[in-house]
Amino acid sequence: MPDSIRAPIAMLFNGVWSQYAVATAPKYRAFFDLIPVHDLGAERLEGHQALLIPFQSNHAALAGRREAVFGFLAQGHRVAVFGDAADWIGGQWEDRPVDNSWWTRLPAEPPIAWTDFSHPLFAGLTPRQAGWHHHGAYTRIPAEARILQRSRDGEVVCWETHAHGGTLLAATSDPVIEHGVQQIRHLDHFVDQLVFWLCGRRPDPVPLTFSADQFGHAPVPQAAADPARHLR
Amino acid sequence: MHEGIATLSIAVVDNGIHGLRGHFVDSPALRYRFEPIVRDWSPAFAEDVVIVPNGSDHLSLYRARHSIEAVLARGGAVLCFCGCYTPWLPGTVWRHDNTRPNRDVRYHVASDPLGLMAGVDPQRLGTDAHGISGWWACGELVTACPQSVVLADTWGRPVLIADTRSTPGLIVATASGPLGDRGGAEAAADGPQRLYRNIIRAVSRHLESRHA
Numbered sequence: 001m002p003d004s005i006r007a008p009i010a011m012l013f014n015g016v017w018s019q020y021a022v023a024t025a026p027k028y029r030a031f032f033d034l035i036p037v038h039d040l041g042a043e044r045l046e047g048h049q050a051l052l053i054p055f056q057s058n059h060a061a062l063a064g065r066r067e068a069v070f071g072f073l074a075q076g077h078r079v080a081v082f083g084d085a086a087d088w089i090g091g092q093w094e095d096r097p098v099d100n101s102w103w104t105r106l107p108a109e110p111p112i113a114w115t116d117f118s119h120p121l122f123a124g125l126t127p128r129q130a131g132w133h134h135h136g137a138y139t140r141i142p143a144e145a146r147i148l149q150r151s152r153d154g155e156v157v158c159w160e161t162h163a164h165g166g167t168l169l170a171a172t173s174d175p176v177i178e179h180g181v182q183q184i185r186h187l188d189h190f191v192d193q194l195v196f197w198l199c200g201r202r203p204d205p206v207p208l209t210f211s212a213d214q215f216g217h218a219p220v221p222q223a224a225a226d227p228a229r230h231l232r
Numbered sequence: 233m234h235e236g237i238a239t240l241s242i243a244v245v246d247n248g249i250h251g252l253r254g255h256f257v258d259s260p261a262l263r264y265r266f267e268p269i270v271r272d273w274s275p276a277f278a279e280d281v282v283i284v285p286n287g288s289d290h291l292s293l294y295r296a297r298h299s300i301e302a303v304l305a306r307g308g309a310v311l312c313f314c315g316c317y318t319p320w321l322p323g324t325v326w327r328h329d330n331t332r333p334n335r336d337v338r339y340h341v342a343s344d345p346l347g348l349m350a351g352v353d354p355q356r357l358g359t360d361a362h363g364i365s366g367w368w369a370c371g372e373l374v375t376a377c378p379q380s381v382v383l384a385d386t387w388g389r390p391v392l393i394a395d396t397r398s399t400p401g402l403i404v405a406t407a408s409g410p411l412g413d414r415g416g417a418e419a420a421a422d423g424p425q426r427l428y429r430n431i432i433r434a435v436s437r438h439l440e441s442r443h444a
Binding site: 014038057060100127185212221 | 288291
């Protein structure tokens, strides 16, 4: 890893507040480098172990830079894509109603009804930790893909493929966004496990916190990126 | 709602997130133009009203802050329904805070000279149809203009401000509480849709007074 890269995971950044809140939180800031979507390129991914593309990304802009993502995959890295309408990765997304109240109405029937717990991303998680709500379903996935999660209706929520060299995992859930929003307060388990799966290191097992000094500052110009790399 | 008033043209900052455009639907009174954020974005807003919806890019907004300031300097309105964690909005920034339990979130009106909360049940904003609280705003607004606080939460954290003092224009901001215009598809008359309509009404009055 080059000296200028201090974090193992590149997180694609659409400037969204909840993405920012997670990536700069004391618990996670050592794990993520934020890469603005319009700056995405092979050189920005170099030196990172994995790429995380969170929900609320700009997939139209991203699709135009897909070569960087597939080139990174070809090097054997892991890429995790959460939402929305990410047809450019080889699947077909369709919107589905979001069930945000299942835990009061149907606590025994989470919207993500089936998970393949033999996959290391879900190792050690309970069904409630592995699945909250989802925003859509994949109605088409690559032929060789492995299905990892399904909805109550049996539709595909999460899948992965090794067809591009590394591991491409896609899901219609939104762990980074919801963890940042903090209206669901038990996502530390999943996000910590996601970080571990992506880079082999685990965050401290403490609840997510924020500090006031994360907020209200001007972005750091790219030329002065490190050590304040989060806003370069 | 806007009898006798020309159609209001509004620019909506578009960060390319899925589904955004369905949250701002044209009507006879309101016409939305989506302003896509692109690399090296430097917008020149022709409209007197700019909406920054939830899920916007606050790095690009900071870089384009002079475009926002120009709208306000000519007496226009900027409505931010997102968590503005960079200082692009004059007088106000947002910061996150998860130290309070969502189940205890309640809202109360602090001051409302523009009538933004008229007919709005403060608890309808923060409680969903199943009685789950804390599902609207997150964190708090930090404002240099305390008189602008319209709505605060259980712990006195500002979650809605309306600022007519920091600039010649009107700034309305939520603590990331999403608002939008589904063209009447949302039936609840005393919740977020009513608040949004009240904000637009206040914007219209503000713009009229500027031309008076």
